[in-house]
Amino acid sequence: MHARLWSVQAARGQSNSAGVSLQILPGQTVTLGSKVSFGVTARKAGYLILVDIDAEGRMSQIFPTPELLAQSDGREINLVKPGVEFVVPSPAARQRGFEFVVAPPAGSAVMIAILSERRVQLLDLPDLPRKLQDQAAALSYLSAWTSELRVPDNASRRLLPNNWSFDVKPYSIK
Incomplete structure (x- = not known):
């Protein structure tokens, strides 16, 4: 089955002050x-x-997972350093059997890289208020939702605003 890719041009207008860039390999x-x-x-x-x-509009956080966080010996499992390619899964995670295997549903989907200025490891993704028309609409919803999030600051014990950067890659599952 060959699926057409949804237009996600709306996502390009979203914030990307950190210059985050996502590649799907291969x-x-x-x-x-x-x-x-x-x-x-x-x-x-x-x-x-x-x-x-996914192709049916369901959102899920695929990295980092609670399982990977539980196995990690440090707090920085998802820290991306400037100018250094960060590969998911890492070689160490692959040695422990962590891999991404493409699963149904087939069709057009979108992967979103979200980079947080402050330490964040899990997002409690919202239930979509309605079935969105396409992945671009879901991305817009996710972007608006993250703009409202506040991140705890351990030093001051306050909730602080955060800078989020996004990159979006549509992909097709056959």
Whole structure:
């Protein structure tokens, strides 16, 4: 089955002050059952969260996962350093058996790299208020939602605003 890619031009207007860039490896067309990884670079340091919006419009955080966080020996499992490619899954995670295997549903989907200026590892993704027309609408909703989030600051014990950067890659599952 060959699926057309949804237009996500609206996402390009969203904030990307950190210059985050996402690559789907081996490419933006994948087959059911194949293994994929993700390469992320940024001009500024930040904490990476990968969110998938599948062909049916469901959002899920695929990195970092609670399982990976539990296995990690440090707090910086998702820290991206400026100018250094960050690959998910990492070689260490692959050695522990962590991999991404493409699963149904087939069709057009979107992967979103979210880079947080402040330490964030899990997002409690909202339930969509309605079935959105396409992935671009879901991205707009997610972007608006993150703009409202406040992040705890351990030093001051206050909730602070955060800078979020986004990159979006549509992909097709056959």
